């Protein structure tokens with residue numbers, strides 16, 4: 001029987017300490033977070049050094065790793081303080097930093113020796129010689145550009161032994177990463193320093209200028225559809241075997257701005273699929289329920305990006321969007337009493353008696369039920385749980401466990 | 411020393427440009443170079459190098475594409491060809507190509523050009539330590555930053571002083587996908603534009619080639635009125651891009667820059683002269699395109 005000698009790492013985004021813990025509990029082998037500076041997500045939750053420390057301690061206990069994204073493209077002066085920043089990260093026990101800017105790479109390599117460096121996708125690495133170059137520079141890993149195909153990954157793997165990380169899930173830049181300054185020019189916001197205003201998702205008019213001063217809209221009259229560059233998101237859930245067989249070392253999930261609901265669900269699904277494959281590759285079959293699960297937290301439709309060919313009009317966001325079922329994260333299980341079948345739940349969104357809810361938890365457990373009985377903390381029966389973060393008790397039909405999440409269709 | 415670098419769209423135009431006192435021609439083929447006015451055959455490249463060298467001018471060849479495996483396999487013979495025919499330098503944006511130059515012992519000076527990513531002196535110096543003889547600055551750099559960069563770089567840097575600015579490079583065929591979706595007839599032209607929502611006066615050029623889709627800023631760059639400032643801060647490698655300014659008009663614009671260079675060197679540059687020549691420049695600039703100074707006059711705190 002064939003067995004997989006090496007399982008790829010599942011790398012999940014964590015915008016906050018709470019998300020970091022959830023991602024790891026739900027199956028991530030590693031998480032990536034942002035520090036207070038040098039990142040690209042100025043608006044995502046960023047970690048203080050104390051929070052990083054707590055995150056690292058938690059991760060260590062669960063045999064997981066923590067990386068810090070410092071993938072800003074620096075302008076004059078931006079690099080100030082980077083040496084100290086990287087040294088602090090190293091001393092806290094961060095496992096690696098994700099960097100694209102050579103100025104920052106150099107500072108990190110010289111001033112924080114011993115802290116592994118991963119080349120960010122922002123550098124758009126698309127061939128094996130580039131990977132060899134960065135390996136020779138001492139980098140531990142290269143995150144591939146999202147434009148690289150599966151065939152290309154196979155060839156890259158055969159021609160380099162630096163670690164390879166590839167995106168498997170989430171939203172994508174329409175441009176080659178780092179090669180878009182639409183935001184800079186249209187909104188005075190620097191895309192490569194965390195200010196991207198998502199101009200690629202806007203609706204544009206497309207036209208010709210046959211003679212000076214004569215703009216002729218090619219959409220004039222009754223435009224069938226505005227021009228847009230916007231595209232669907234990526235999901236590689238159907239292609240786990242290819243990723244593993246071609247030797248990708250780390251499978252990256254996008255979304256440091258995404259919710260707990262998203263992070264837990266996506267980590268959980270990929271954990272399940274990868275474990276299933278690696279346990280018995282020959283008898284592996286893709287399960288539709290995994291994809292259905294990903295749909296519950298999807299923002300847009302899902303496709304396989306550039307892995308199996310250049311995206312066509314079908315992967316662009318034109319026309320009417322398929323309706324995506326929207327689910328809300330309504331509660332998290334704190335405790336469960338097997339004798340009484342009562343679960344203690346922390347409220348995250350309004351729910352109440354009569355609602356149909358779903359519990360899911362680490363290990364890809366799923367149960368469904370209609371809420372029949374509900375009590376507040378003082379055991380007083382209630383109909384609804386309207387207050388943010390209130391603690392309630394609830395009768396459950398099947399056992400649940402702490403950290404299970406309760407969701408409800410909106 | 412001021413150096414004027416200009417793209418060329420034909421052998422004929424290359425000849426005319428050489429005659430205008432341009433110092434360096436910038437050419438290449440689409441498989442390896444980005445957004446060139448013309449993808450030249452190897453014979454044409456050989457011929458242009460010969461023409462330039464006869465007049466003691468230089469030729470720099472664009473090898474600045476983002477290379478996938480297929481190109482990285484064919485780039486070595488291309489570099490060897492360029493070395494053989496005497497190209498004076500190449501621009502490179504993909505570190506894999508730098509790696510190959512070195513592992514194959516190809517003796518071609520290279521200028522680091524990763525477009526939007528080249529934004530600081532420290533970044534440029536990183537590549538200088540790895541052999542780069544120069545670098546091309548991103549277009550999104552402001553005067554205050556240029557000033558700082560000028561004092562810190564260990565190799566000369568190029569600043570674009572004229573022409574279109576690419577602000578988005580996607581591997582997706584965005585225009586083709588659009589027409590495939592609408593099933594409308596795709597106009598037989600590369601002169602398509604997009605305008606921002608609620609800003610019909612904007613006109614961002616958009617086209618596709620084998621490297622993907624390219625979107626250009628609504629205004630082309632013109633730093634003619636600010637050349638003296640560039641001289642002051644020591645940034646004197648000036649690039650003119652003719653991807654949207656064609657034929658004789660482009661040659662005339664190059665001639666104006668060459669003239670400005672001479673006047674600056676001779677200390678004869680006056681405000682009046684500048685205005686008069688700039689006026690002429692606008693006459694030759696395509697009527698359907700607009701000009702401004704790009705990010706040059708922006709305040710670094712304006713852009714977040």
Ligand code: SF4
Pocket residue numbers: 172173174175180181182183191196197198199200201
């Ligand atoms: S506008 Fe779109 S393509 Fe450009 S940087 Fe932002 S997300 Fe990427």
